[in-house]
Amino acid sequence: MHHDPAPLTRHLRIHRDGGHLVLEFHGEIDVVAASEITPFLDSATGRPAPRVVIDLRPVEFFDCSGLRLLYRARRRVLAQGGTLHLVCTHALTLRILRITGLAQVLPPSTSVAEALGRPEAAGSVETG
Template identity: 50%
Template structure:
């Protein structure tokens, strides 16, 4: 581990995977070239600070392929969803990939209602997520849309109906 970003991973990961204060816990392992993080318990405002640090440690290296398994999560609120969006953005900024595993109908409905099911679709099993992770990500043209001679196109981020300014 001679690269600076590899040493940074060791410094950033929390020493304890179980939070004694909030009750959430995690377990991570590497499967098929993916880091699989299994979250348990309640992912809410009480877990925000600790889980943010934990996920930041998992998403700080380039080209990370991260699978977040939400099946053991008993509750997730808007704070938990924002943590997933933050992790997704951090992974994309580093040319990586984030996949979700979840089969709870309430979780799936929440992702659908918020529009997060488009950028962060939940796979029903870990095997499905790993198989999706092996597939090539869509080409830039597929994601960005074809730009014609009329000028630049506005790309929706999938998080709402208002187009985002790409310079922000």
């Protein structure tokens, strides 16, 4: 059963889907938003074998602070032996992910359902 989660901050909502913790980023993901999101991201990715999905579909703006959040999440999930999936449909954000190479190590899906049907994206190979 899916329900709209209460926001933890104006930039983050968290809910569970199929045994995965889904972190929905909202609005403008900049340095201020990143400082609000980081403690929740660290909590979600610091557990043994975390199963995390980061959903960027509600994001309106995404800068290097957002990229740092994604790299941080990936590094922490891999260190704990977990899995991380990314959901993104915004053309400009997808372009940033491709240009920086993040799309190669954390391939974006178009929906949470698609992400959960994808082979374990970040749990098998460490690069960089």
